[in-house]
Amino acid sequence: MPKIAIVQAGTPLFDKPATLEKVKKNVEEAAGNGAELVLFPEAFIGGYPKWNSFGITMGTRTPEGRKEFKRYFENAIEENGEESKLIESLAAQNNIHIVIGVVEREASTLYCSVFFYSPSGYLGKHRKLLPTALERCVWGQGDGSTMPVFSTSVGKIGSAICWENYMPLYRMTLYSKEIQIYLAPTVDDRDVWLSTMRTIALEGRCFVVSACQFLKSSDYPLDHPLRKEHGEDKVLIRGGSCAVDPLGTVLVEPDFTKETIRYTEFDLSDLALGKMDLDVVGHYSRPDVFQLKVNENSQSTVVKK
Numbered sequence: 001m002p003k004i005a006i007v008q009a010g011t012p013l014f015d016k017p018a019t020l021e022k023v024k025k026n027v028e029e030a031a032g033n034g035a036e037l038v039l040f041p042e043a044f045i046g047g048y049p050k051w052n053s054f055g056i057t058m059g060t061r062t063p064e065g066r067k068e069f070k071r072y073f074e075n076a077i078e079e080n081g082e083e084s085k086l087i088e089s090l091a092a093q094n095n096i097h098i099v100i101g102v103v104e105r106e107a108s109t110l111y112c113s114v115f116f117y118s119p120s121g122y123l124g125k126h127r128k129l130l131p132t133a134l135e136r137c138v139w140g141q142g143d144g145s146t147m148p149v150f151s152t153s154v155g156k157i158g159s160a161i162c163w164e165n166y167m168p169l170y171r172m173t174l175y176s177k178e179i180q181i182y183l184a185p186t187v188d189d190r191d192v193w194l195s196t197m198r199t200i201a202l203e204g205r206c207f208v209v210s211a212c213q214f215l216k217s218s219d220y221p222l223d224h225p226l227r228k229e230h231g232e233d234k235v236l237i238r239g240g241s242c243a244v245d246p247l248g249t250v251l252v253e254p255d256f257t258k259e260t261i262r263y264t265e266f267d268l269s270d271l272a273l274g275k276m277d278l279d280v281v282g283h284y285s286r287p288d289v290f291q292l293k294v295n296e297n298s299q300s301t302v303v304k305k
Helices: 016-032 065-073 084-095 135-137 164-165 166-174 193-204 225-230 268-275
Strands: 003-008 037-039 099-105 109-118 121-127 149-151 156-161 181-186 208-212 214-216 235-238 243-246 249-253 261-267
Touching: 003 016, 003 243, 016 037, 016 084, 016 261, 037 181, 084 099, 084 109, 099 156, 099 181, 109 156, 135 166, 149 166, 149 193, 164 166, 164 181, 164 193, 166 193, 193 208, 193 243
Parallel strands: 003 037, 003 208, 037 099, 156 181, 181 208
Antiparallel strands: 003 261, 099 109, 109 121, 149 156, 208 243, 214 235, 243 249
8 A cells, every 4th residue: 555645835936955955854754754655746846936927928028037037947957967866866765756846957948847756766757748828938848758657666657737637638648558646746726626636536547646835925035026025924825735536535635724744545456446337548438439649759849860
């Protein structure tokens, strides 16, 4: 019965060293409480600077916004960079799987990604396929080459980030890979998020675990205009992390009040209880009527022939 730790916490924005220290603290606490996997929210490393416009309005970008983006860019991490190596070491030292939302930097583009680590090393990543709204001004789009489901000692794990969970064809892709533990890092703190997670658990007949940030205005630097505007105690993202079993039973109810680590345990053999009467990529499908074509090739603007 795998034990999963769900981190509900906010990023110390524009402060990579403090963020990495917070990752370390939460990983060690989760491992100390017997967790075999710890899930962090969307964009935990690099941050999700809510209410930050980056100086963008339709048709214009401000010089101040460009400087803000530069600051954000400098706090992103690279897949094989020193920060990723540090997390890899944390997983090994604490004998735990780490699944963490990051702002990934490759060349001159940022991506909202999830990095996966096992006690034996780095497993790989998933990049958000379609950033939402203003996110598209600061993050690039992932492609079909990073939609993995990893077989681990904890179970078969994969991820959908925030509103990717509203992309039914992506969900079907994960179901087709026999995902068992569906991990949903997010910053969506609405009441309806739990309903979304229950729907996915019921539809995919899988265990669903979602980690949401709990971010306050005080997580911005002291000199930041948004911190000056809103003071120390304004809640910007209120959490709501949760877990659901394959029959829609809520295992971890949302908490909208504080930073915390929640825990859940489940028996993967219980997946069969749900698959008995619903398998949307198996006996409850009609491939003679509906078929999904998926392109999992890496895409590049410049292709050498």
